[in-house]
Amino acid sequence: DTAVSQTPKYLVTQMGNDKSIKCEQNLGHDTMYWYKQDSKKFLKIMFSYNNKELIINETVPNRFSPKSPDKAHLNLHINSLELGDSAVYFCASSPYSGAGELFFGEGSRLTVL
Amino acid sequence: TQLLEQSPQFLSIQEGENLTVYCNSSSVFSSLQWYRQEPGEGPVLLVTVVTGGEVKKLKRLTFQFGDARKDSSLHITAAQPGDTGLYLCAGAGGYQKVTFGTGTKLQVIP
Numbered sequence: 580d581t582a583v584s585q586t587p588k589y590l591v592t593q594m595g596n597d598k599s600i601k602c603e604q605n606l607g608h609d610t611m612y613w614y615k616q617d618s619k620k621f622l623k624i625m626f627s628y629n630n631k632e633l634i635i636n637e638t639v640p641n642r643f644s645p646k647s648p649d650k651a652h653l654n655l656h657i658n659s660l661e662l663g664d665s666a667v668y669f670c671a672s673s674p675y676s677g678a679g680e681l682f683f684g685e686g687s688r689l690t691v692l
Numbered sequence: 693t694q695l696l697e698q699s700p701q702f703l704s705i706q707e708g709e710n711l712t713v714y715c716n717s718s719s720v721f722s723s724l725q726w727y728r729q730e731p732g733e734g735p736v737l738l739v740t741v742v743t744g745g746e747v748k749k750l751k752r753l754t755f756q757f758g759d760a761r762k763d764s765s766l767h768i769t770a771a772q773p774g775d776t777g778l779y780l781c782a783g784a785g786g787y788q789k790v791t792f793g794t795g796t797k798l799q800v801i802p
Contacts, residue, residue: 583734610788620778622735622792634788669734679725679784683734 582606585670585684592660593692599656600687602670610634610673611653612681613645615666622669628653657689665691695719696781696793704799705771713766713796715781722784724757724764727792729778771800 727735741757
């Protein structure tokens, strides 16, 4: 059983389109995150949710909208995609508040043409 | 803004050699983690250090947390090709925020 699963794994789309990435965790964790990893492999935090409540919104354009229907799911919707949005997006979950022990999904590689 | 600088950025060594990766910050963290990431996969947690001066060993890997809880090091003894990957340190701060370091790409040549 995959602990943190993301779909889709690959996404290729045109500029201006809207796309969503879904994430589910079956670990029973309260906290979930979205991170963006750029071409230099730097992982930058975007959002975190604790039990469906937004905790961190890290200076991300409002074209990005996370949604957490329940504590096991955190989805990411992106409007009006731009070339600079091309990256690998990682979902992660954590069992403890502030402990920093993250469990990552396999990533979703987004390519904007 | 909390920044974690890792050095070196790239490291290519022969099998059997020892190496040390450093993770430095001007910020204090409540805990610090090390992760390893392989191509096409998400980072995988290796260790958490919490107490200043703490040393943890995981087989051939030794992790140390600085006394002031601002820096850490990862030492690998007798590196093997299976150690190849991207090593990331991460610091946990307030509001459940986990900040990642700049990464060290390690290649161990057989």
